[in-house]
Amino acid sequence: MSTTTSTYLSIENNLARYQTMIANEPAVKTATEYYAANIGKVTSISDLVGNYRLLSYALTAYGLGDQVDNKALVTQVLEGGVSSSKALANTLANPNWAKFAAAFNFAANGASSISTASAISTTESAYDEQALEGQQGQQDVGVQLALYFQRVAPTITSSYNVLGDENLLEAFQTIFGVTLNTYGSIDTNASIVSKLMPMSDLTDPTKLKQLTERFTAQYTLLYGPGGQDASTPLSVTSSGTTTGNLNAATSIMSGILSGNSSYSGSSTAELLSGALLTSLQSLSLGG
Structure with a gap:
């Protein structure tokens, strides 16, 4: 498949x-x-x-x-x-x-x-x-979002544009395993986007390709081969290992924003990717 x-x-x-x-x-x-x-x-x-x-x-x-x-x-x-x-x-x-x-x-x-x-x-x-x-x-929303991200991302000029475009926002959140509305104000959210995905990365063909392929890989992990409607949320319990692991990304983000030195030496993308991978390994993925 x-x-x-x-x-x-x-x-x-x-x-x-x-x-x-x-x-x-x-x-x-x-x-x-x-x-x-x-x-x-x-x-x-x-x-x-x-x-x-x-x-x-x-x-x-x-x-x-x-x-x-x-x-x-x-x-x-x-x-x-x-x-x-x-x-x-x-x-x-x-x-x-x-x-x-x-x-x-x-x-x-x-x-x-x-x-x-x-x-x-x-x-x-x-x-x-x-x-x-x-x-x-109509076949795989993830492919639609990937094509959109690849086409539109290089044309934006500000991290606020990501927040104002629901497709770019979904792609960003999928790539980095974060849910921005948990972090407060729009300025704080824009700062997170800038830290994780600098606008210069979007105009670099190599980096843009890497980001897009990372999105498709994460999307497949989340929704399984063939994807599914992105409006259908994952079923995650409110307690237990799954929630704790998903919260790892939130904890890392809080450290990044506060300048916690324990995260120095690693890129934010690497940290978040690891936290997301841990959470994904605990999920029963659709297919």
Whole structure:
């Protein structure tokens, strides 16, 4: 049986072929053809927001497909553009809003900018990637998350972006075996992300690949070969060895944050990985 890691690697090593296959899927092809034929007719923000099929395609391409009915928010984001740090797109927690507003930058570049050959091609490619990830997620959510992490992580600029993106957050927590909401404020959580996963690691192809493969390995350990719906929590008792071992990661994190010298000489990643492995060895893993 294939594992999350083997499936992810198969796709990553043959990405162009998979992208071509997904682009030729009937539903994807029909949506893309409609978008390419009609986006040039858009002359204003209201034109885009008022066309459900165009707006759905555009939002889906940037990971915001579930916002298609939130027309007021979409309008405000597009009207504000991205030039100012105070623009709505730049202040929303989900970094995809800023990417969407930059791609459909009516405010700075006018309506014609969204229908150039380059702009259409960029949006189509982004849509295909989303479709590929969604398709893989129907079989193994871990593969979907791995592809998403590999694609999106290099584009973020702050540890706060990880906290604002539930997919990146899940990947991070799986890689390092932590649950951030147990550690207090958003600033504390952002500090944890920075310590364990520096932003510079995400723009280093080798380190990013290592992180992604580590995610798939941990995901397979947690959910078994073939994975499962990531929304289904592990069944962990409130007492006994399992809980104690899971709490080892929490204890290590507390030491890291307090500067406990007993953790010096080892990387935080190594410490947490060891604690997580110990806990995993006590679990009855799904399969």
